Amino acid sequence: MVTALTLALPVPASASPALSLAAPTGDRPVGITSLYLKDTSRPDPWVATVPYRELMVSLFYPAVSAQGMKKQFMTETEAQAVFDEAGITGIPASVMTAVRTDAAVDARPAGHHLPLIVLSPGFKRPRAELTSLAEDLASHGTAVVVVDHTYENVATTFPDGRVTGCAACGNYDEAFWKKLERGRAADVSFVLDSLTHSRWASLIDASRIGMAGHSVGGASALDAMVTDPRIKAGIDIDGTTDDPLLAPGLDRPFLFLGRANTYTPGTGVESGSWQRDWAQLTGWKRWLVVAGVAHPSFTDIGLVGEQLGLDFGATTPAARGQAVTAAYVRAFFEEHLEGRAQPLLDRPSSRYPEVSFAMTSTPYLPAPTGDRPVGSTQVYLKDTSRPDPWVPSMPYRELMVSLFYPAASPHGPKTRYVTAAESAALLSGSGLDVPPDLLTRLVTTSVADARPAGSRLPLVVLSPGYTKPRATLSALAEDLASHGYAVALVGHTYENTGTSFPDGRFAGCASCEVPHDAAFSEKLQRGRAADVSFVLDSLTHSKKWAPLIDASRIGMAGHSAGGASTLPTMVADARVRAGMDIDGTTAVPLTPPGLARPFMFVSHQLAATACAPNVPWERDWAQLTGWRRWIEVAGTQHASFTDVGLVGEELGVDIGATTTAVRTQEIIRTYVNAFFDRHLRGEARPVLDEPGYPEVSFCR
Incomplete structure (x- = not known):
């Protein structure tokens, strides 16, 4: 059910006369004209005695000049009807007639062949409630038509002086809402x-x-x-959809934008309607929720009401709610009607921390938390000193490494997350109904082949989980680089779903074809140690990359099999000064004399109680003789620490975690950065000495 706005709230004894709408953010003057339209092809759906449909619309547009009489927000009769319906007393309706607006009445238009945006208000609400949004869009060069749906709001004023009321108000069953929505489409x-x-x-x-x-x-x-293909893109702002979107669905861009407490997936009937229709949207789509807002916060009713002292239950100020709404609506139409890419729609923005991406059709990596631009490049390495451990006919070992680093500039084409072949291989068998090349469009931050900034940087080697391509640790790699680290993200060939080489060859998971017994796990982890040592040899002897790296400050971290390989690597290669195992089971026991260099275990929640027994880690813990930590992150699952968890969450996949992947990324980034800050840079990091997050338990 679509709920009408209710304003039955405590009101002040008097109201300030200085009421105003949000000022347009564009640089163009705005004009407005009111149009009377009469559709003689159909009767009015709400008043049987009216054989036609009458509408009043307001057309906003960029104007030649801002001079002239300004638009009246609403008439006193309309304002009184709004107040009466909401049960508001003690405020004269006349204050609404004096609300400051920016559009000049009947100003001469500037421009032609402009994009057109249709705006439709809420039930019982006059078109005036969307005035500031319309003015803002027009100030950026768009024509905007705001429709009054006659007999569906408390008051519509016609040029001949007639004022119609809400004939549609009354019995609100499911059939009513479907009729209402379909009638508005007409x-x-x-x-x-x-x-x-x-x-x-x-x-x-x-x-x-x-x-x-x-x-x-x-x-x-x-x-x-659905009924009119002329509409190329659409937005539902805080409206429950009662008329289900049926197959074959809709392949044009669509955005859901709603209150976080109502439209976060899984919160109730309202979000359930969006979830149902989300599955039928087959084109570009986003589902965004805004924290701290109420239903009126997206409209001028919220803004003016707050100025009158009304409390709608929002914790985010109405002006901020308006700014958020205008920014995302404008960005959406600029991207889909004007063809101008809008990064604001790619992933959460620090400019609007109230906005969360509940779901998206284009996955993204969270922005790095450091203050340095990030670059990356793909490095092909060939080790002729040893054969490939998984393909006997291959007399050498080939590796692809993604090298991330602080960059001189944030500008330039972004790094492609994976190739089309790698995307298809990784998604194969996932059960997701998504295009096989979806991950090639994943939004990253790093600039491809950017010029490095800095020299003699600490180097962190990252090793991904078994069957996972190196890209699945890209978010962590970008974050470390944004804090001033060089990061070598190693792709262990034939140990993941697919590796693309510069010459176009594609290597699949040859190791997946052999029995996975204890000997396999030991071979895998020792082989990864050899891979890492070869990568270090190659980078530190490279004319191009050696100056970037301080060979005396090298660390390693990995996830799953990559994490479990960290201890064997440190035992075999003394250049690795500090290491982390993120949720990996060690198959190669650490034996005396053990390891005196710093080491840290990070685990997902293994049982209902924190710090459940972990035999392999307890065995190796006893052999760690230097600085050591063992932490567990509550509410997480194995995939939570990687891009797999992030992308799955963005696509609506339930990985079984109660702590969100975004939150887990925040935690793991904090601890990985802190660990290497302390042990490669010598900087104190208190978060390593006591829990800095309620989800984190120190097990040892």
């Missing part, structure tokens, strides 16, 4: 017909039309897009 199509065949046609580019709405207006955007 209204929108009629508005498009009217504008594109009127004197306003030259203002509009009919090939670039989008729609957004609030509450039931947002829910109606899906219906409108």
